[in-house]
Amino acid sequence: MKHRNDSKGNQLRYAALALLTVVSTPLCAETGTAQGLGIAQPLSAHNFVSGDVGPIINDSGEICRVCHVPHDHARASQRYLNGLLWNHDVSSATYTMYNNTWSKTLTGTQSAQPDGHSKLCLGCHDGTVAMDAFDKYVSDGTNTMRMLHGLTVVPWFQDGANLDLRGTHPISVAFPAGEAGDGKNFANPATATWAKGQTIASTLDNGKVQCSTCHDVHDQESIPGTHLLRTANSPAEGGVPSGLCLTCHIK
């Protein structure tokens, strides 16, 4: 049973995980190869076959279908045009961006609005779109993430009306020209790696930092006991202080 209460749910997941990996985790933690649950695992955050959200929004009995479909259904919405065989509604919101107008020191090339993978995540995580608006179903305005599980809406997207991204790390932004790997500002994305060994570059989307750069939605390349993060950010999570931030930023 997947509990929706944030901390309890997490505790449960981690407890289960600890049981599964009691032997391998301590060894892996040292080399940084500890692995996520995998999205097929019932306790994984985006497995909507089980849990309490799953039965409410998803009677397909499938995992991937909530987000991807092998053949688009030729509906007017043409969700596939979002890429990756996307099968879920995306948000039509206009966001207040964390951009160069807001912060003069932000110099990387950035899209005017969230695009690419971030747009896919925000289709659930901005709290305006119904979670069950996938496949042949359209949003009827109910069952938004906020209604189902207010706490996991990206912070400050609590009411779906406050679409302010200035409280979220800049997204849809490239490493500033000449600063990636300069030894002063940023690590080199082509060589710097996440805990499981992937390069940062391999997790950029068209060269841009997106939600999926820091998080693995499929819970595969992520570190157990974190919010699907690709590198732990604290000693309590088995990493070094601010290890995620320092994978990219030289500070």
Place this chain on the structure above:
Amino acid sequence: MKKLVVMMTLALGAGSFGVAHATIVGSVHDFSDNISVLGGNVAFDENSATGWNGRKEICRVCHVPHDHARASQRYLNGLLWNHGVSSATYTMYNNAWSSTLNGTQSAQPDGTAKLCLGCHDGSVGVDTFDKYAGGVVFANQYSPDAKVTNFTDGTNIDLRGTHPLSIQFPAGDTQFRDPTSATWANGGTVASTLDNGKVQCSTCHDVHNQESVAGTHLLRTGQTAATGTASGLCLTCHIK
């Protein structure tokens, strides 16, 4: 581990004044050691038995990747700010105080100066960050020098004893070097350290201990022969 890092950075810094190549890790603003006070002269157990920064992250004391949807909306201070800021009204070093001050200045400290003063005016706890109300550990408990000079008790918020802040270079003033060509010890221009064109705390100091000269108070250029040249920092901007 932390000691090791400190030793390494000291060793690296020792050879050259110019570029320290240090980082925030192990520096004065790395609170991941989670100790309450240097010297331990204040008993502490606010958020948990483990101290005020139990998660032992570095950046989180000041920045967070997602604002936590709290009423305080700290992110509106910019830079994903996650620390309390001061609500004090300061007595400014301004044109009313000094009629020879000509640069355009904000009425109160703004931009990044407001961020520093969130700890350094002594009125907000260092432990006031993230979801914590804090207010138990103050900057002066880390070191008696940590409050900006003259901010001795947190109620004396008089900035007339501190170099003018939130101020632009006076237009066309030949008493100043051109900030776009004048450089700090690490080679960066003065202009690149202005905040919306204004001199702030961060113009002289690097809070991340990265572009600062080892052995100074996080200064971008040394002030003595031991760390640079005599009053080298002042003379980077002022032609005197």
